[in-house]
Amino acid sequence: xxxxxxxxxxxxxxxxxxxxxxxxxxxxxxxxxxxxxxxxxxxxxxxxxxxxxxxxxxxxxxxxxxxxxxxxxxxxxxxxxxxxxxxxxxxxxxxxxxxxxxxxxxxxxxxxxxxxxxxxxxxxxxxxxxxxxxxxxxxxxxxxxxxxxxxxxxxxxxxxxxxxxxxxxxxxxxxxxxxxxxxxxxxxxxxxxxxxxxxxxxxxxxxxxxxxxxxxxxxxxxxxxxxxxxxxxxxxxxxxxxxxxxxxxxxxxxxxxxxxxxxxxxxxxxxxxxx
Numbered sequence: 001x002x003x004x005x006x007x008x009x010x011x012x013x014x015x016x017x018x019x020x021x022x023x024x025x026x027x028x029x030x031x032x033x034x035x036x037x038x039x040x041x042x043x044x045x046x047x048x049x050x051x052x053x054x055x056x057x058x059x060x061x062x063x064x065x066x067x068x069x070x071x072x073x074x075x076x077x078x079x080x081x082x083x084x085x086x087x088x089x090x091x092x093x094x095x096x097x098x099x100x101x102x103x104x105x106x107x108x109x110x111x112x113x114x115x116x117x118x119x120x121x122x123x124x125x126x127x128x129x130x131x132x133x134x135x136x137x138x139x140x141x142x143x144x145x146x147x148x149x150x151x152x153x154x155x156x157x158x159x160x161x162x163x164x165x166x167x168x169x170x171x172x173x174x175x176x177x178x179x180x181x182x183x184x185x186x187x188x189x190x191x192x193x194x195x196x197x198x199x200x201x202x203x204x205x206x207x208x209x210x211x212x213x214x215x216x217x218x219x220x221x222x223x224x225x226x227x228x229x230x231x232x233x234x235x236x237x238x239x240x241x242x243x244x245x246x247x248x249x250x251x252x253x254x255x256x257x258x259x260x261x262x263x264x265x266x267x268x269x270x271x272x273x274x275x
Contacts, residue, residue: 040240080202117211
């Protein structure tokens with residue numbers, strides 16, 4: 001028992017250090033939001049002398065914050081539904097059907113992982129402008145879904161290929177069509193994998209900054225990351241208020257991740273076990 005404890009001690013030490021690196025900045029931002037800007041300059045690392053809630057309540061009473069939150073939620077949900085639906089159908093075709101050029105086409109999809117978004121910024125902007133999708137949520141939803149397809153297809157294809165072929169044969173004998181097998185049998189069995197890719201799609205969309213900044217010139221459709229950047233520019237001298245805004249902008253993502261963490265880990269574990 002002692003030997004095992006000694007062996008795992010360095011690992012525990014590394015985990016503590018990594019956890020501190022992640023938690024300390026968050027705690028610092030939360031505490032800074034309860035201070036005034038003057039106190040933050042005088043006492044940047046200590047506890048607040050007086051716990052001021054005005055920075056947080058002022059932002060929560062602002063309609064702009066809730067509008068940005070609603071925009072981010074709408075775009076994230078729509079992107080996730082689109083990318084998961086399209087990827088599930090594509091992964092089903094790549095996993096369960098044998099057709100000429102299948103592996104070549106799948107390789108073409110995987111090459112999308114090596115295609116950085118910054119390279120496509122200018123052509124994408126020109127394309128969206130020609131389609132009249134600037135200042136339109138579809139101008140963000142469609143490109144986000146397109147860039148999310150490669151990783152989602154790879155994950156779902158690997159999961160679908162592990163489903164025994166006997167199940168498909170039995171469903172066919174019972175009169176189930178290919179789409180019926182996909183809808184009634186495969187998707188319910190793939191819930192862990194679908195949950196995993198859904199969480200990844202939501203988090204990626206929620207944290208996307210460059211694409212909404214590129215598409216939305218009107219503040220009506222700004223998302224939270226863009227709102228944070230604009231708020232920092234507007235209140236650049238009020239550091240405490242900026243910290244409060246950053247914390248409130250992080251709360252929805254942290255809350256979602258805390259709820260979806262089990263689904264994410266469960267999906268990855270199930271995929272690893274089947275593999």
